[in-house]
Amino acid sequence: MIFVTGPLYAGKESYIRRALGWDEADFRARAVRDVQELVPCDDLAALADRLAARELVIATELGGGVVPVDAGMRRKREQAGRLACLLAARADTVIRVCCGLPQLLKGEWP
């Protein structure tokens, strides 16, 4: 599994689709994006296992700002970070995209 992460609007999906040569249909069939929206959830490890069965998983980083005042938001961004760690551990390749530019954090370039 390839895990792609990075800040909001960084061009994560465009970059990886170009790198893999995937069209819209390939992407829908083989990838899942915005997995940070699947939290909070009671069993993060099971969620990570389920997601890791896909070929490509994309998440947006949420943990870089000020700690939110709202408890629900705090739990969500904490879990989004934990989920990203679990996905990175399960991934063969981890790429972070910033300003549309990829950086390899684990494994080999696709």
Added chain:
Amino acid sequence: MLSLIIGGAGSGKSAFAEALCEKLDGERLYIATMHTEGAESLARIERHRRQRAGLGFETLECPLSLDKAAIPAGANALLEDLSNLLANEMFSPGGGGAEAVRRGLSRALSRCGNLTVVTNEVFSGGEDYGAGTLAFLRELAALNRELAARADLVTEIVCGLPNVLKGELP
């Protein structure tokens, strides 16, 4: 040469960008984008002026309309910063939105021998913002990606240290 320097608040991106400009050729020009009003702005401007003192930068105040700025041909310019310029164009009276910034960058690129653009990493704190802020983030991200695609050098600054994303440091 076009360089894009991105970093969070207090990451040392300005000092890094200034040091980068020192290594590049051309008449040094500091394109200052902050509106010169308000105590906090003035204090920040003063800190940046002290930091630049002795580096031989001419300062060009340009809170709006970069496309009309008097940039000498072949200048070694440091634009600080893109997010501020975009916020001015989007939210202050007389602003022309992201398109005005795009036009300005395009003109600056054609005038400068070396252009170094400082921009802000403000995209890792989630999406829990109002519509205006989200629109600003979308436009800034698009400008960042466009500049990164054209740039010779793109580096993120972390704790004052460069994490090079594209090209090589001179």
